Amino acid sequence: MRNSFRTNVEFAAQIIVAIAVVTVAGVLIKRMVFPAQPRPSRVAHISAGERLGLPDVDWKLNRKSLVFFLNKDCRYCTSSAPFYRQLTDEASKQNVRLLAVLPNSAEEAKAYVQSIKLPIDDIRTGPLASYKIAGTPTLLFVNSSGIVERVWFGDASGRENEIRESFLTFVTNPLD
Numbered sequence: 001m002r003n004s005f006r007t008n009v010e011f012a013a014q015i016i017v018a019i020a021v022v023t024v025a026g027v028l029i030k031r032m033v034f035p036a037q038p039r040p041s042r043v044a045h046i047s048a049g050e051r052l053g054l055p056d057v058d059w060k061l062n063r064k065s066l067v068f069f070l071n072k073d074c075r076y077c078t079s080s081a082p083f084y085r086q087l088t089d090e091a092s093k094q095n096v097r098l099l100a101v102l103p104n105s106a107e108e109a110k111a112y113v114q115s116i117k118l119p120i121d122d123i124r125t126g127p128l129a130s131y132k133i134a135g136t137p138t139l140l141f142v143n144s145s146g147i148v149e150r151v152w153f154g155d156a157s158g159r160e161n162e163i164r165e166s167f168l169t170f171v172t173n174p175l176d
Helices: 002-033 075-079 081-093 106-115 160-172
Strands: 064-069 097-102 122-125 138-143 148-153
Touching (some): 064 081, 138 160
Parallel strands (some): 064 097, 097 122
Antiparallel strands (some): 064 138, 138 148
């Protein structure tokens, strides 16, 4: 009787191991044969050449605008702030209008922009998806017609020179 019980337990263990091996093999084969497809973003990404639809913004007010899409809860927005301050200093010298758009309340947006010491001309609030912004931080270089000329997305760390050069090219281009 004891031997029979031991045999049954060994048999059950072998079945469990076999099922586990078949399951793992099936998952691996499925991933190799049918690789995971990237999920399309529910938010379309704005790109160069598109018009930025910020209500009540007169793009002709300045010949060029630098628009920051930020979020007070975004660690990359905060970590990129020192570079953004340098960029806003250069923008001010070039008569570039500075705007910020945040998904937070008006009070939170203003407090956040002040806390990271960005000298912004105009702070707006609203859902970023309505401007085709998928994430923060996003910088847009916008011409006097409201057309996006350049898009920068994500943490600026390690890309400061590239962004600065692109910005300088943007501000020195002839008027549109």
